[in-house]
Amino acid sequence: MRYNELLDNLKKRGFHPYFASSREEGIKIIREIIPKRSSIGFGGSVTVDELDLVDIMKDEYKLLHRSLYDKSKHEDLYWEMARADWYITSTNAIAQTGELINIDGRANRVAAMLYGPKNILVVCGVNKIVKDINEGIDRVRNVAAPLNTKRLAKNTPCAITGKCGNCLSPDTICKATVIHHHPTTGKNFYIVLIDEKLGY
Numbered sequence: 113m114r115y116n117e118l119l120d121n122l123k124k125r126g127f128h129p130y131f132a133s134s135r136e137e138g139i140k141i142i143r144e145i146i147p148k149r150s151s152i153g154f155g156g157s158v159t160v161d162e163l164d165l166v167d168i169m170k171d172e173y174k175l176l177h178r179s180l181y182d183k184s185k186h187e188d189l190y191w192e193m194a195r196a197d198w199y200i201t202s203t204n205a206i207a208q209t210g211e212l213i214n215i216d217g218r219a220n221r222v223a224a225m226l227y228g229p230k231n232i233l234v235v236c237g238v239n240k241i242v243k244d245i246n247e248g249i250d251r252v253r254n255v256a257a258p259l260n261t262k263r264l265a266k267n268t269p270c271a272i273t274g275k276c277g278n279c280l281s282p283d284t285i286c287k288a289t290v291i292h293h294h295p296t297t298g299k300n301f302y303i304v305l306i307d308e309k310l311g312y
């Protein structure tokens with residue numbers, strides 16, 4: 113299979129990788145991995161939205177997703193998510209060498225991935241595969257962040273030019289860079305790689 117080397121490198125680092133040839137298969141795998149009635153927190157993720165996971169899973173699980181709560185409750189919700197049974201998110205980039213690269217503004221997502229729920233599940237399209245960590249950081253700064261700042265109407269150079277301007281803007285969404293070389297201690301860390309273009 114095309115992605116064997118990546119899946120092997122993830123395994124060597126202690127992740128539990130799965131491969132799905134379609135989004136339907138990916139969703140089936142996710143629902144098989146996570147026991148029914150578990151509580152699940154979510155990191156902000158266009159991939160999760162595109163897969164329609166909240167709607168698909170809402171009857172079988174206790175979902176802690178921003179879309180299900182009033183905005184005034186979101187800050188409390190982030191703390192509740194950190195204590196959920198599971199956490200589902202995507203990643204900004206996944207290196208062929210087996211690392212995950214993520215850059216955050218609020219950092220509730222990367223904090224949860226590092227020291228939150230015991231069980232983490234990252235779902236990721238093959239469009240996010242990069243050669244190594246450096247290419248991953250470049251992808252976040254020049255592909256993911258510009259699309260996100262534009263979507264969120266942030267006042268940053270990348271929202272206008274589509275490329276990172278190494279800004280110091282108060283609106284920057286690049287406040288913390290986290291590289292997962294391995295799952296952090298005590299975490300069961302699943303990765304479902306889907307052979308489609310998903311999110312950014």
Ligand code: SF4
Pocket residue numbers: 252253254257258261268269270271275276277278279280281283284285286
């Ligand atoms: S550092 Fe600023 S300009 Fe560069 S990607 Fe992040 S938000 Fe955009």
